[in-house]
Amino acid sequence: MPVIKLSDDKVRIIKDICAEYGNQEAEVLNVLRKVQNTLGYLPAEVQEVVAAELHMSVAKIYGIVSFYSFFTMQPKGKHPIDICLGAACMAKGGDKLLEAFKKHLNVEVGKCTPDGKFSLSTLRCVGSCSLAPVVSIGGKIYGKVTADQIPAMLAEYDEYEDVMQS
Numbered sequence: 001m002p003v004i005k006l007s008d009d010k011v012r013i014i015k016d017i018c019a020e021y022g023n024q025e026a027e028v029l030n031v032l033r034k035v036q037n038t039l040g041y042l043p044a045e046v047q048e049v050v051a052a053e054l055h056m057s058v059a060k061i062y063g064i065v066s067f068y069s070f071f072t073m074q075p076k077g078k079h080p081i082d083i084c085l086g087a088a089c090m091a092k093g094g095d096k097l098l099e100a101f102k103k104h105l106n107v108e109v110g111k112c113t114p115d116g117k118f119s120l121s122t123l124r125c126v127g128s129c130s131l132a133p134v135v136s137i138g139g140k141i142y143g144k145v146t147a148d149q150i151p152a153m154l155a156e157y158d159e160y161e162d163v164m165q166s
């Protein structure tokens with residue numbers, strides 16, 4: 001795995017967030033959540049800085065990051081895709097939809113396509129259960145999604161990028 005060298009700016013951002021929470025171990029979840037919201041993900045190098053600032057072991061931070069599904073050690077794609085696996089969406093085939101996305105993109109959950117365009121994750125209920133099964137792409141909600149709609153949904157983002165580049 002390539003070693004990521006954090007820029008001084010990123011180290012400063014992480015240290016500032018830790019300081020905002022008083023460098024307290026008790027605030028570790030809030031710190032990690034804010035660091036992830038700011039930097040996008042929590043690779044090992046980021047975890048090391050957080051551990052040092054909160055006076056915790058790197059192993060403990062790693063344990064927390066890997067335990068909670070809302071934390072990720074992988075970078076997100078330009079268009080993050082989240083498949084809802086909440087009860088209503090599961091009852092309407094959310095798991096099968098997830099498999100269809102995995103097959104279509106040729107990526108596993110938590111990973112990014114090689115071009116960095118799409119990443120695939122799951123989530124639990126976005127409050128749109130009447131639209132089950134639900135998929136979110138970059139925060140845009142798609143309801144009553146069927147596997148055969150996937151190519152057209154993803155094509156929207158190709159077209160969007162073509163427009164942006166022209």
Ligand code: FES
Binds near residue numbers: 086129132
């Ligand atoms: S269970 Fe999927 S939106 Fe509620």
